[in-house]
Amino acid sequence: MMSNKNKGILIFAILYTVLFVFDGAKLLSYLMPSAIANYLKYLVYVVLALYGSFLCKDRLIQQWKEIRKTKRKFFFGVLKGWLFLILMTVIFEFVSEMLRQFLGLDGQSLNQSNLQSTFQDQPLLIAVFACIIGPLMEELLFRQILLRYLRKSLPTWLSIFIVGLAFALIHMHSLSLSEWVGAVGYLGGGLAFSIIYVKEKENVYYPLLVHMLGNSLSFIILAIGSM
Incomplete structure (x- = not known):
């Protein structure tokens, strides 16, 4: 039988998928005024992030203790990871842009457009969620849970690719060609975070802070740019 912890992890993954991959949170706008639904969506995001943290609390506490023993190593590990992320992002964004020009596609991905639009209306709110809550949620799900689980039965390189690809795909908002091309840019980040996680002995604080x-x-x- 599945343990209570594994059931909790499964529930966490399903809720994240329904609410944010399949945009289940959008259903709230049909049940209440859009302004209220928008804030309720962010509240659900916070609750789900706290729930994921609770499920992983034992490993999070253990990993934090390891960091406190090697603060200098953690600092330089995060710095190197951040530079690696920049390199991977530049490379994959370049490939994405080349594909966009080759295919004659215009404009940004919907994810980037939505972020810019929301940032102009609610800059502080979107900054908190995009820079703190979002990375926490995604690193718990993709690295601490999914990547760690896949590595038990698959080669590390394949696990990294699958999780990196999944990370890129969740940033798509439709199945249009432009969104597939835009996802290539996010693939660089997804691969970078996963490689950092594996390199740092599955300590999620490294990719989390880099993210x-x-x-x-x-x-x-x-x-x-918006000034």
């Missing part, structure tokens, strides 16, 4: 720093840099650039 937060990467998103924060993107939003700093976005904020400067």
Whole structure:
């Protein structure tokens, strides 16, 4: 029989998939005023992030203790990871842009457009969720749970690719060709976070902080560009 912890992890994964991959949170807008539904969606996101943290609390506590013993190693590990993320992002964004030009596609991916639009209306709120809550949720699901599980039965390189691809696909908002091309850019980040996680002996704090720093840099650039 499945243990209570594994049941909880399965519920967490299903809720995340329904609410954010298949945009189940959008159903809230049909049940109540859009302004209320929007804030309720963010509240659900916070609750789900806390639930995921609770499910992984034992490993999170253990990993935090390991970091406290090697603070210098953690600092330089995150720094190297951040530089690696930038390199991977530049490479895959370049490939994405080349594909976009070759196929004659215009504009940004819907995910980027939505972020820019929401940022202009609610800059502080979207910054908190994109730079803190979002990375926490995604690293718990994709690295701490999914990648760790896949590595038990699949080769590490294949596990990294599958999780990186899944990470890229959740940033798609439709099945249009432009969204598939846009997902190529996110694949670089998905692979980078997974490689960092494996390299740092499955300590999720490394890719988590790198993820937060990467998103924060993107939003700093976005904020400067919107001035």
